[in-house]
Amino acid sequence: MYVLVAGGLVLGALALGETLGWSDAELTLMRANWIGSLPATPSDPTNRVADDPKAVKFGHALFFDARLSVDGTVSCATCHQPASGFADNIPLSEGKGTNTRNAPSIIGSAYSPHQFWDGRADSLWAQALAPLEASAEHATNRMYVTGLIATQYRSSYEGLFGPMPPIANAYTTLPPKPGPFNDPEVQEAWTKLGSEFQDQVNLVFVNAGKAIAAYERQLKPGAARFDEYARTILENGDPSGLLSLNTDETAGLKLFYGRAGCVQCHSGPRFTDDQFHNTGVPANPNVNLPDTGRTQGLEVWSKSAFTCRSAFNDQPSTCNAPTPDQLVDLKVSELGAFKTPSLRNLALTAPYMHAGQFRDLRAVVQHYNRAPKALQGQSELKPLNLTDTEVGQLVAFLETLKSEPNAPLELLRAPK
Ligand code: HEC
Ligand code: HEC
Numbered sequence: 001m002y003v004l005v006a007g008g009l010v011l012g013a014l015a016l017g018e019t020l021g022w023s024d025a026e027l028t029l030m031r032a033n034w035i036g037s038l039p040a041t042p043s044d045p046t047n048r049v050a051d052d053p054k055a056v057k058f059g060h061a062l063f064f065d066a067r068l069s070v071d072g073t074v075s076c077a078t079c080h081q082p083a084s085g086f087a088d089n090i091p092l093s094e095g096k097g098t099n100t101r102n103a104p105s106i107i108g109s110a111y112s113p114h115q116f117w118d119g120r121a122d123s124l125w126a127q128a129l130a131p132l133e134a135s136a137e138h139a140t141n142r143m144y145v146t147g148l149i150a151t152q153y154r155s156s157y158e159g160l161f162g163p164m165p166p167i168a169n170a171y172t173t174l175p176p177k178p179g180p181f182n183d184p185e186v187q188e189a190w191t192k193l194g195s196e197f198q199d200q201v202n203l204v205f206v207n208a209g210k211a212i213a214a215y216e217r218q219l220k221p222g223a224a225r226f227d228e229y230a231r232t233i234l235e236n237g238d239p240s241g242l243l244s245l246n247t248d249e250t251a252g253l254k255l256f257y258g259r260a261g262c263v264q265c266h267s268g269p270r271f272t273d274d275q276f277h278n279t280g281v282p283a284n285p286n287v288n289l290p291d292t293g294r295t296q297g298l299e300v301w302s303k304s305a306f307t308c309r310s311a312f313n314d315q316p317s318t319c320n321a322p323t324p325d326q327l328v329d330l331k332v333s334e335l336g337a338f339k340t341p342s343l344r345n346l347a348l349t350a351p352y353m354h355a356g357q358f359r360d361l362r363a364v365v366q367h368y369n370r371a372p373k374a375l376q377g378q379s380e381l382k383p384l385n386l387t388d389t390e391v392g393q394l395v396a397f398l399e400t401l402k403s404e405p406n407a408p409l410e411l412l413r414a415p416k
Pocket of ligand 2: 260265341394
């Protein structure tokens with residue numbers, strides 16, 4: 001069949017796909033999954049420096065700077081490692097302690113309307129503030145970060161945001177206590193500061209988050225083998241592009257669209273619908289408290305000082321937050337639900353799921369095949385009755401989604 005096409009038969013736009021047995025419905029799904037359908041990075045009006053090259057540079061430095069941790073050993077890149085698809089390869093991430101969740105890849109996270117597995121941050125800049133103050137991650141606090149910026153990054157900061165507020169002058173050396181925000185001594189220092197200085201510290205802290213977000217916005221997914229195959233079919237390209245996938249991999253793709261039903265949630269160019277679903281993933285036995293997923297995410301979000309409802313949103317009219325009534329309903333209906341992750345670059349980001357429950361992709365697909373009952377709430381899955389061969393084909397397809405990130409090379413390593 002390839003030969004006929006290569007031989008110069010004049011075919012319509014979809015003819016190559018039809019010749020290979022793809023239905024119109026499958027071709028529509030394929031086009032939606034194709035990287036060529038990835039739109040430009042959505043604007044973030046809540047962050048006025050989101051696309052400022054100076055902010056990208058500042059954020060790049062902060063992302064890789066381990067001085068932003070209690071003892072100078074942890075940076076964002078400790079758990080979001082460029083060589084591991086900007087994730088890490090352990091079930092529960094390790095910073096200054098052990099996390100209760102697995103580190104997701106942050107490639108393409110600027111496209112995601114909710115950050116974290118439970119969506120508890122509503123912007124990329126608000127997300128960046130949480131690990132800095134968490135005892136299991138950087139284990140430092142906003143006062144310390146303000147001091148570090150005042151002493152180490154003042155000109156980068158002021159070049160973007162204008163003069164640092166008066167509190168920065170109190171931090172001519174690093175503040176003495178770098179511990180996590182929930183540390184009692186840090187809390188005492190924070191209370192003593194009083195509301196006016198607290199506001200100033202919060203502003204500097206948020207601006208640091210906005211610079212980090214500007215950097216993260218530059219990390220986009222690149223074309224994988226799947227995309228070469230899809231492009232050939234969708235654009236009626238050189239048939240040699242069809243060799244990008246072998247027969248097991250195309251059989252896996254067919255299952256992904258068909259009997260396995262994966263595309264129901266893993267749709268679009270990042271292979272995610274950006275929604276929350278309960279898929280009955282078992283708990284990680286090393287995590288003590290039950291993880292209610294979206295339910296606890298909504299609770300944390302509603303109490304956060306750094307949401308789009310706060311004064312830190314640079315364009316408040318864009319805030320599309322649930323009302324208190326909606327919040328009550330969502331906490332019930334989304335019990336045990338987690339954010340659908342992107343499937344791009346899975347080959348680099350094992351283990352899988354919100355707490356690294358599955359060591360490899362075969363274990364993931366077997367979970368979908370069995371569709372166990374959820375521990376909390378209702379799983380949306382149904383058993384698939386796939387044979388072992390079919391499970392292997394799906395795994396083979398998932399591995400074709402590996403690619404180099406689409407980002408300037410110098411942003412993929414620590415700045416010089
Ligand atoms: C100790 C390891 C660790 C460090 C350090 C760390 N992260 Fe993470 N990161 C994680 C884990 C684990 C999650 C998922 C947590 C959750 O969902 O509850 C996560 C989630 C994220 C997400 C959300 C991605 C998504 O798809 O929802 C982004 C973005 C992110 N981190 C960026 C950062 C930035 C920026 C820094 C530095 C300021 C940072 N991380 C520091 C482990 C880490
Ligand atoms: C009902 C929506 C839904 C369907 C259908 C679905 N997924 Fe998922 N997928 C999710 C959600 C939600 C998660 C995260 C669950 C968690 O961590 O608890 C996930 C996680 C994954 C992961 C782990 C990714 C990572 O980075 O950890 C893989 C791989 C995956 N799904 C592949 C598939 C395959 C293959 C199919 C079809 C057999 C499928 N999914 C069907 C929603 C879905």
